[in-house]
Amino acid sequence: MPPYTITYFPVRGRCEAMRMLLADQDQSWKEEVVTMETWPPLKPSCLFRQLPKFQDGDLTLYQSNAILRHLGRSFGLYGKDQKEAALVDMVNDGVEDLRCKYATLIYTNYISFADYNLLDLLRIHQVLNPSCLDAFPLLSAYVARLSARPKIKAFLASPEHVNRPINGNGKQ
Missing domain, CATH: 1.20.5 (Single alpha-helices involved in coiled-coils or other helix-helix interfaces)
Structure with a gap:
């Protein structure tokens, strides 16, 4: 049986750093996955009413940075x-x-003004090279999500936008 148990939700979240540390130190661990259905009855028993929960033998820790410091001391990774x-x-x-x-x-x-600036720049790149974001699914999703906002979508479909060149070279 692995000496460590991580109790957490089925996401990377606050536990991925400790998982990477354990993997890199050639350690095994057990995962106890908490779902939205199992969380409410478990929550009152958790210190600070939160996860992650980490067990190292008979030592139970909460707070991700306390867990990382414990592992750092245990494996000589604390200076x-x-x-x-x-x-x-x-x-x-x-x-x-x-x-x-x-x-x-x-x-x-x-949404900040920087989002509009980035959206404009990424859409220009897509005009110049339609597949430029294909290797970047998060950026593609970002462009799609912002472009689908009703008022932005209407603006992008308007003749004022569609007929306005990107710059002086005539690209649309």
């Missing part, structure tokens, strides 16, 4: 001394700052 450990903590805190910004982007339903 050779206190000074290096402090630097590792600093870098991980920077990563956490980025993760929080990412979470804001994916869980907030808003």
